Each structure stands twice: as C-alpha cells, then as structure tokens.
Amino acid sequence: GENVEQHPSTLSVQEGDSAVIKCTYSDSASNYFPWYKQELGKRPQLIIDIRSNVGEKKDQRIAVTLNKTAKHFSLHITETQPEDSAVYFCAASGVYSGGGADGLTFGKGTHLIIQP
Amino acid sequence: DGGITQSPKYLFRKEGQNVTLSCEQNLNHDAMYWYRQDPGQGLRLIYYSQIVNDFQKGDIAEGYSVSREKKESFPLTVTSAQKNPTAFYLCASRWGSNTGELFFGEGSRLTVL
Numbered sequence: 001g002e003n004v005e006q007h008p009s010t011l012s013v014q015e016g017d018s019a020v021i022k023c024t025y026s027d028s029a030s031n032y033f034p035w036y037k038q039e040l041g042k043r044p045q046l047i048i049d050i051r052s053n054v055g056e057k058k059d060q061r062i063a064v065t066l067n068k069t070a071k072h073f074s075l076h077i078t079e080t081q082p083e084d085s086a087v088y089f090c091a092a093s094g095v096y097s098g099g100g101a102d103g104l105t106f107g108k109g110t111h112l113i114i115q116p
Numbered sequence: 117d118g119g120i121t122q123s124p125k126y127l128f129r130k131e132g133q134n135v136t137l138s139c140e141q142n143l144n145h146d147a148m149y150w151y152r153q154d155p156g157q158g159l160r161l162i163y164y165s166q167i168v169n170d171f172q173k174g175d176i177a178e179g180y181s182v183s184r185e186k187k188e189s190f191p192l193t194v195t196s197a198q199k200n201p202t203a204f205y206l207c208a209s210r211w212g213s214n215t216g217e218l219f220f221g222e223g224s225r226l227t228v229l
Contacts, residue, residue: 001175006158009156034217042222043206043221043222043223044206044220046217049217089158089159103149103161103164103174104161104218105161105175106151106158106159106160107158108156108157108158109156109158
C-alpha cells in the first residue's frame, strides 16, 4: 500500500513570511495529491490539489509542486496570515493494500503556527 | 443544505460495550469512508465503501464493523474488540472517482471510560 511521509510536524513562521510543507510518497502509481487544512475543532477541508500530469498549481497565496520522479510534493504558502494557523495534511491516492482500487493515504500532519 | 452529518458529536462508553456512530450524506456521493484521527497520527482509514452493499477494509479495520444498506448512510460500529477505541472519528464521502474531493463530516469524539 501507499505510504506518505510529511515534514515538518510543527512549523512556526512570522506573519508575512512564507511556509513550506513537504511530503513524500511510496507508490509510483499514485496520481492525485490533495492538501487539506484542519482548523482547531473543525473538519478537514480541501485547499488545493494536483494531478500527476501537472508539475505545479497555484491558487492565490497557495501553491503545490509535484516531482513524480522523486515522488515528492510540497505546499507553499506565501504572505502568511494569522488565519493560516491550522494543521495541514497532505495525501496521495493509490491502491490500498486491501486490494481496493480507491483511497487516500494521509500524512501525519503539520501544525502551522503564524507568529504575529 | 447539502453535506455530511455525523452523530453523536461526543460519546462516552464503558469498556466492553459496542457503540455505533452514524454518518449520513445528502450529496449523492457513491463512495463513503471512515477515518480515525489520533494526535500526531494523521488520518487513518478504517473502512470504505464504493457502492451500496459493498465495503472494503482500510488500514486499521480490526475491532470495527460497517454496513452500507443505503447510498446515503454508512454507520460505523466500534466493537469491544477494538483495543484503543478512544479517538476522533471522521466520516467522509466523494464521487466514485479516486481523484475527487473528499468531503468530511464534523466528526465524533468517542471516549471509553
């Protein structure tokens, strides 16, 4: 099955600076890589995703890059703001070890702290 | 108002008791999922279902059971065989494609006393 590693587990940045969160995956067949944001006490919500036929995608202050050869992808947040403080999860789609042809494997999450 | 509804939000149970968590969606999604969230562990898949009357084990299915008798409903039973049931449980759904957005419910926090 797929294995997703996410780093760092905690990231503290000054307001206005950039933040980068990195993930690696193991299954070369994975073809979909979403990022979810979970604010304290709330449900995870999709913020951006990328498919394996694309190397980079941007949405305002958020961007995701994918390197299929190296099997890693990253989330970039520029001009960070207090409301960016949350836990961010990366994920990769692939075939589950149970044999199902569908599923998302998540990283363990990064707690992003924006310092005023 | 479309979405995913989980109940109850908080649940306490004694050791040795089974408990069932409800998950209902009105998004007309084919696929539904149950994840368990523990601090520092991310989201781990318990069970998923791609179609009515069919479901598959995820990575940590032991001690759990599910059913999918209706498209909109995917209840999770935490049995007494689950060694560490205290956790935050998230239900999710999406269209059948494995590249579609996953929509989450607000979660159920189970505490075993």
